[in-house]
Amino acid sequence: MKTIGAAIVGGTGFGAGELLRYFVSHPAVEVVSVVSSSSPGERISGSHPYLSSFYDRPFDAALPFERLEPYRERFIFLALPHGQSGLWLKEHRAKLGRTKLIDLSADYRLSVQAVHEQTYPEVPFDGEIRSQFCYGLSEAASEQIARSHWIANPGCLATACALAAKPLLSAFSSELSGTLCFDAKTGTSGAGRKAQDSMHHPTRHANMEAYKVLCHRHEPELRQALGLSAAQRTMFVPHLLPCTRGIFVTVYTELKSPQSASDLLDCYQRFYQGKRFIRIRETSPTLHDVVGTNFCDIAVAVRGTQVVVMCSLDNMGKGMAGQAIQNMNLMCGLDETSGLLIPSVGPL
Amino acid sequence: MKTIGAAIVGGTGFGAGELLRYFVSHPAVEVVSVVSSSSPGERISGSHPYLSSFYDRPFDAALPFERLEPYRERFIFLALPHGQSGLWLKEHRAKLGRTKLIDLSADYRLSVQAVHEQTYPEVPFDGEIRSQFCYGLSEAASEQIARSHWIANPGCLATACALAAKPLLSAFSSELSGTLCFDAKTGTSGAGRKAQDSMHHPTRHANMEAYKVLCHRHEPELRQALGLSAAQRTMFVPHLLPCTRGIFVTVYTELKSPQSASDLLDCYQRFYQGKRFIRIRETSPTLHDVVGTNFCDIAVAVRGTQVVVMCSLDNMGKGMAGQAIQNMNLMCGLDETSGLLIPSVGPL
Amino acid sequence: MKTIGAAIVGGTGFGAGELLRYFVSHPAVEVVSVVSSSSPGERISGSHPYLSSFYDRPFDAALPFERLEPYRERFIFLALPHGQSGLWLKEHRAKLGRTKLIDLSADYRLSVQAVHEQTYPEVPFDGEIRSQFCYGLSEAASEQIARSHWIANPGCLATACALAAKPLLSAFSSELSGTLCFDAKTGTSGAGRKAQDSMHHPTRHANMEAYKVLCHRHEPELRQALGLSAAQRTMFVPHLLPCTRGIFVTVYTELKSPQSASDLLDCYQRFYQGKRFIRIRETSPTLHDVVGTNFCDIAVAVRGTQVVVMCSLDNMGKGMAGQAIQNMNLMCGLDETSGLLIPSVGPL
């Protein structure tokens, strides 16, 4: 019998589908339930046809906690829309016991009440609950994650920006002389599964535009993830790419004194030494190399004092379900790569 | 130690990359060499960046046969352009011994000399060698494949057409009253890795066209795969889709007497009973459900005597490398699904 | 002052946007009103941002008929959803007078009551009104269109299939020995402007599937357009392409006796002699060559008795707004190409 029992709440969305896809290859995980309050009784593979012949059983209407009991490790993944995770947790908290929880929503990501309330005014801030969550940026907090029971899984854009800039801030923090500009490009799957005008195929195909310019919710999150002081200025603009999966972030900044390309490269290679999912590249990252995977590819360029960092990852992989499973691995004492060392399909 | 030693010849092409990708997840295969006469000494992941951190060692200039020796099962995969496989085999035949061979090219697919010479006039037909090859359409000839040492791996379009039409021909052969029309739509990766005008991104993006209308080389192959007599007429037209991976074939034909939808469905379900990679669908197959996998999804529709069969697969998976590995599994006595039961990434 | 006053009802949809785009270049048309009951008072270019600086005035809540009066020719284009055109016409019929009407919907396309009622059961058939409509396949009925006041503008898929097969049926009708199989591939804009799950970008990007297999509403229409008898059998399967604009139809059929390629070519060239929007091609049509235009490109291939016809057009151009304007030109005694001789942008 496998050692980890896993249940997913919010079964019809992209997050659930992607978790299930990764679980197919995970050696230790048994999926004991997929809950959908909107489609109870329907086949899981009806909502996720690509999982046909893998998950043909029905969605549960509510989580059967008792099915988790036989497992040494018990996990619930909340793949609910923002706001609903918090409600679910409040309702079911008493039943959790030693069952661990990974929340894919934004409900518990921000730790400062004022920042949370300004960013997600529609989601009440509960300081007591929030204090028990660990922000799960795997490469940045692996030990803390390993000790935690509840994880607030990072947002996809914040993950890319944070992973791109962390080594720079670590090595050259006092050297930074200017604003950190994050230009993010993302596929359309980030908007979720539900049809909406702005994600209508004729609107997005062969098109590009910026959105939520200087007012996207992931900017406070990436600032928190990077531990920036108020003095360190950032600009963040996301753009919609005419493809479905993948994020590409380009970071621009200036240092006080010139650096060599090899120094920058060394800085990144050292910082991510031993981190299997971070691949430091000599040329630009691409979406192809990371789509469908938990990898995050990073490259740096330098010209005197000017630094550019490029970073690509799959918003549904390292930016969501992949990182959630990586966190689960850490929380179980497994190798963090367990079930996740799968290359992308490449030409796409 | 793993039980299968595998070598790939023709290492820089899409075929090799895709084989290597599948081998990452295969429990029994050790890749002992990837040969590239054009890029010896360069890193494998230099040609296939998405395999970075999986295959960072160099290409070999020539196949080191001795490296295969320690393994209980020894396999060579020829991923060379049409015409070059035959040359390679003639040169190295004496060294093969009990090493098994799977050829991804078209050089040994056609068994009738006249048909071969008309179809591939530039590739000499060697009847003695050809007679030792088994045409490796896995679902159609699993026992013969299991006993074979040399496999001619089917073409991608022929695989899709043959898998789509086989059950129909098996159950209703005498009932067929008209031509079998195969309308095939394929992604651009089928043309291989080398840049060419007709596959230039600005030419193919958001575009579609037919090519080699009524004169494509896979029509003789699919006729052979289906065992058609000269009396059974076929028409075959491939079209280029504005995407990279995936084949979708729509088959049109007429029967002498009307059939019910459920009879047709039964026919397909029975024919492929126990075949894990064939999924009979109730609605249209899609590319998303099969891209990156060894699955072939099939659906049927009927209106009186009129029958439509739809079939989708990944030209690089079930249409090439996936089927090659499925054949390898069969030739080793492994479960044919070994290392291949991976769902697609879905929304793409 | 321009000679044609034109009003559009149903202003926020793709049909209206495309009509307006063509009217920018039309030498004789003045757009006097664009009606939207859902967005009255909002800027036209708010719904169609690509028309910004061309149509920045507001939608009208209802059609101001008096604005049409000063013009020698008066046209109303109904760009409403199926079913609503009929309702609009019944309500406003008395006000039409000599104002001509072109209806982009399917409400008045089918002339046989039983066929209409089976195909569009939700739209009542009004024989008296229907009898005053002319089915506006421009190349097939230019003289009748020129004498008509009310036009039922053909559907996009039916237009492509009919234009592809007409010359064949005209020249070889008694020679046809088998079913006419129409394999249609279409972009996503055919489904209209409104977001829906099946047209969600993550669902359609890099994907393909068939829909309404053997039961699409354009099959009765194309049969009517081709004047087929019940004895002439057809099969029609549409597929969704991963792009926005364009239709590509491949027609398969068999003749009783073999034909040469040049005979077939001659047949098509003669049939469309003088028809500026039909371009007979020596190689496969493409989407690129027709997207954004009123052109329909056709090529033929033959192998003995087997014939393949390929046809491409823009579902929003020749398949909708372009043909509507071509019909308007005919109805005004203008050159049918007036305002429509614009090449596509090519590489897209």
Added chain:
Amino acid sequence: MKTIGAAIVGGTGFGAGELLRYFVSHPAVEVVSVVSSSSPGERISGSHPYLSSFYDRPFDAALPFERLEPYRERFIFLALPHGQSGLWLKEHRAKLGRTKLIDLSADYRLSVQAVHEQTYPEVPFDGEIRSQFCYGLSEAASEQIARSHWIANPGCLATACALAAKPLLSAFSSELSGTLCFDAKTGTSGAGRKAQDSMHHPTRHANMEAYKVLCHRHEPELRQALGLSAAQRTMFVPHLLPCTRGIFVTVYTELKSPQSASDLLDCYQRFYQGKRFIRIRETSPTLHDVVGTNFCDIAVAVRGTQVVVMCSLDNMGKGMAGQAIQNMNLMCGLDETSGLLIPSVGPL
């Protein structure tokens, strides 16, 4: 007879095709010759199939200067690869007389010898010839262009960056406190018509990457176009989008004191007052709104002292052929919009 005789040299490339497409709608231009040294005698529409029925006559092997003579205005458009324009001009200079010249290549764009030699070391700098060229950024130098005989047509990326930043520099030059970061995203047509590995469809589809990071040749050009002093620092990174046409540039900078959104908007509206091809948008520009046109759409966002400018245009339109024709219009005393006021096709 039309008043402008125009000849194009370098007839098979994207530049020539796009010029020809615009000339179809230009009321004053007669195309007297399209020269291709590589495909003399072949039909123009053979190289540009979308121009079929518009330009079916053959390419000329060499420019027949005498055909230009009857026209009041005579223009030669050089659509040759970088380096070849200069060679052509040196060879044919004596024959030019009062014939005007618009060069689409980079050969005469840079005015400072040292900058040119560092940027295009393979193209010799000829100061005497260069001094007779006017850099043709239409909105920035319309009067100078109108007086010029030889135009160096700006590069596509430089055009987008310069148009995006000019108003800011004009109004807030002394207020700029930081680096101007230009994050550019461009379609694949910018690389030209010739197939190459990096533009192979399977490589680019659904992919994204940066290239020539901090070392792209358009950075010196955009600095020159903006008239920047050495003290004003810039960073420029172009990225390849998975689509064919269109550029989207996002500019990041900081001012010394905060500005309001309306002040910024006013600044841009005033600066481009009366410029028909610049549309100041209230929301993000898109590619759809500009593809196939000569428009450049711009929007601004501000947060305290932080400013973001977004700009979209078609690299083949305003970024190449469209601007060339706009310059021709200016040089002839025509309205600069002549033949160019065509909206995009919108949903694409």
